[in-house]
Amino acid sequence: xxxxxxxxxxxxxxxxxxxxxxxxxxxxxxxxxxxxxxxxxxxxxxxxxxxxxxxxxxxxxxxxxxxxxxxxxxxxxxxxxxxxxxxxxxxxxxxxxxxxxxxxxxxxxxxxxxxxxxxxxxxxxxxxxxxxxxxxxxxxxxxxxxxxxx
Numbered sequence: 001x002x003x004x005x006x007x008x009x010x011x012x013x014x015x016x017x018x019x020x021x022x023x024x025x026x027x028x029x030x031x032x033x034x035x036x037x038x039x040x041x042x043x044x045x046x047x048x049x050x051x052x053x054x055x056x057x058x059x060x061x062x063x064x065x066x067x068x069x070x071x072x073x074x075x076x077x078x079x080x081x082x083x084x085x086x087x088x089x090x091x092x093x094x095x096x097x098x099x100x101x102x103x104x105x106x107x108x109x110x111x112x113x114x115x116x117x118x119x120x121x122x123x124x125x126x127x128x129x130x131x132x133x134x135x136x137x138x139x140x141x142x143x144x145x146x147x148x149x150x
Contacts, residue, residue: 006108007036009043014133016103016122022091024117025082026057026107031065032079036115038065041107048081048102048119050092055081057104057117081117094121 012018028036035041046060057079083091094100105118125133 006106007039007041007043008106009104011044012103012105012120012122014125014130016101016120016124017129018103018105018120018122019100020094020121021105022083022087022119022121024055024119026115026117027080027082028115032062033115035062035065036107037109043104043107046104048104050088050095050102053085053088055083055088055091055102055119057081060104081119091121098123 040063042061047058049056049058059076060079061076091102095102101122101124103120103122105120107115107117110116
């Protein structure tokens with residue numbers, strides 16, 4: 001079983017302008033940690049919500065751990081994120097004032113083995129912004145291809 005370093009939300013960088021990044025701990029059950037270590041997690045349709053001074057990860061799909069048996073978890077449950085109160089207040093102000101969104105960018109394990117979530121304070125891209133991103137990516141790919149032939 002290969003251990004995964006991190007899981008990235010590639011779609012977030014395509015759909016949103018990331019203005020700020022915050023690192024948060026995640027409250028997980030044992031079978032969720034094992035499932036994440038195997039690389040079984042989907043960040044595509046999830047987001048973070050601030051409720052009552054606490055931050056929760058909503059819509060994150062962590063599939064059940066096969067050998068888990070009766071101790072398995074609910075794959076789509078809300079998961080609490082661990083942040084300092086001043087960080088939560090700062091995020092709450094930014095999200096309410098400017099209409100920004102909290103989007104998970106990646107899940108990783110730090111040096112001590114704890115699961116962490118990188119949360120982005122993001123603003124949604126318009127359709128023309130997405131087209132510009134695609135054009136820039138294509139141009140970069142063409143440049144690399146030409147450099148390789150040279």
